[in-house]
Amino acid sequence: MTNQEPTTPSFEQAMDQLERIVAQLESGDVPLEQAIELFQEGMKLSQLCGQKLEQVERKIEVLLEQDGGMVKKPFQPVE
Template identity: 40%
Template sequence: MADTPDPGALTFEEALKRLEAIVQQLERGDVPLDQSIDLYAEGDRLRAQCEERLGAAQARIDQIVAGASGEALATRAFPLD
């Protein structure tokens, strides 16, 4: 789709909002097949981008501290530097 913004240029919130709009459009079922395929592909790219950003955010927020036997003892803030 030529008028679709680059998913990498979107913020997490913008990407999630666009993904939700795509899901609603596809669920309505009133989109031609070729457009549905394009929307699905765009949605898959947005989903992957959102998952990657969530994973990165989670890694920055918490870091598991494990004890000698491997059990999780606590979490601490992930260093930003």
């Protein structure tokens, strides 16, 4: 028997899980206790996705900084 830590889902996997949770909660057919658990899981997935996006943003900034003396600029999403 091995004690393995649960693997962290990829960004795409976390987003898929989050979308399924939101759909379940929006359906309104979930008992209150299960809805609370789903909400908590959704919040964790949301935080995970946010952290992964921040990591990618920092990597992009570093790459820009290293590439030919380009000026480091914070990532600005297009609205």
